[in-house]
Amino acid sequence: MSDLPIPRPRRRALLSGAFALGAGAVLGTALPGTAGAAAGAALAGPVISGCVAWGAREPSSPVKLLATGPQKIIVHHTATPNSTDYSQAHAFGLSRSIQNDHMDARGWIDSGQHFTISRGGWITEGRHSSAAALAAGVQQVESAHCTGQNTVAVGIENEGTYTSVDPRSAQYAKLVDLCAYICSQYGLRAYQIFGHRDFNNTECPGDRLYALLPQLRADVAARIGGSPEWGGWPVARLGDSGERIRSLQYLLASRGASIVADGSFGPATESAVRAFQTTNRAGVDGVAGNQTWHQLAHPLARGTQGDAVKALQGQLVARGQTLVVDGSFGPGTEAGVRAFQTSAGLPADGVADARTWSRLLA
Missing domain, CATH: 1.10.101.10 (PGBD-like superfamily/PGBD)
Known part of the structure; x- marks a missing residue:
């Protein structure tokens, strides 16, 4: 097999979810009456290769379609080698390897993330039915990419390890495209884009990709409007009051x-x-x-x-x-x-x- 072997990520401790419906290549567009359409002018979505297109296995049990859409986007890196194979075939092999690791090594029902962006800039659907849910812009699929956030956040994996290097420009451009489309479809704002380490004790998505998140928010805001600035959290500890x-x-x-x-x-x-x-x-x-x-x-x-x-x-x-x-x-x-x-x-x-x-x- 040409699949890229996926080591068990050191950075992950994820929840599983459950709904199933295969999809081929999807070009996203907001539908009348959806959250995205209500948020303003709909954006044309990037091409997303669905589970059928890359040869996904069927989920081991039904994937769950939630009643509501997401509240945020969470960015990850796969913590795998920074491949120099930028082909679609490699992107499809990566998706198969991720799914195999998640289902066989971890016992999850399917891939944990909603979407994956390869080093070559190819976007693939992760968990089954994620692309269809995004195209509709009303509901989301329960996922397994971030403990405590799997019912409220869209998870995007970016192939590679970004602790000391930046993603390729082609990959970053597709990340902007996908985040802008997700925001447009679900009525999210650019400041609602975060990194995995904002929620769990992990190095994901790597120091360099995490440092790019303010720029990512700004680039998405340039597409959909609004301010990319969200603020920050205080620190509260033993002895404080008020x-x-x-x-x-x-x-x-x-x-x-x-x-x-x-x-x-x-x-x-x-x-x-x-x-x-x-x-x-x-x-x-x-x-x-x-x-x-x-x-x-x-x-x-x-x-x-x-x-x-x-x-x-x-x-x-x-x-x-x-x-x-x-x-x-x-x-x-x-x-x-x-x-x-x-x-x-x-x-x-x-x-x-x-x-x-x-x-x-x-």
Whole structure:
């Protein structure tokens, strides 16, 4: 076989998913009424060679089609040799080898990622039905590329190891094309593009590719509009106190932690942070930093309820807004979010996404 052997990645600890439907070469276009069409002028998508085209095996069990679209894009590298074979045949062999490793060595139902970009700039579908879901622009396929994010993020593998060298220009150009198309189809913004290491304790996607992410966001924003800047996360640790800590505690409680939101970062909060970090394969240090906040701060919109909404409401109250911290995201909370977004120079859409959260917590 001409397949490139894929060593078991040192950087990965992934979840599996489950839905199945083969696809040949796909040229993406936004459909009327989809999230992408609503976001503005639809972009023509890049050519994606589907699972049938590259000779994929059938999934070992049905792949799961989720009810909603993604909230972000996560960029990876394969941590394999930087091949000088830039042919489509090599790209197809790479996809087969990745699938074989994921199914045989790891026991997953299919390839873990949604899409793969070869060194030659060929884009292939990873997990079955990912291309069809993207073309429709409404739902996504559950994946296995990033622990804690497999139901909310599109995963893109980039062939190669980018710890000390940059991707080839042809490969990077296709990454821009694919990210812009995904954003257009699902109504995502350019700042919602991240690297694997933002969520899990890993070197992926390599220092050099990770350093290119601000440029990637800017290049995608040039295609779809909007600002590529999203902000950053604060650091919270043992001994800290205040509304930020109360928000952290509410967010931990929303993910199952038995913790009192008293605004004091004591031993119980540190223990809860460590447990959460362990579950989500983040760096386990008991300090709430980049990976911890990224995993905790899911977007919130009108109609949601629970402790995460209390964290949001508490932040708004701390900024002078008159709200009841009741955990119910109603019209008053939506208006409060819009008012904060306006004051912070953000799009006032009333949705507390990662950028809104980062500005609230800063």
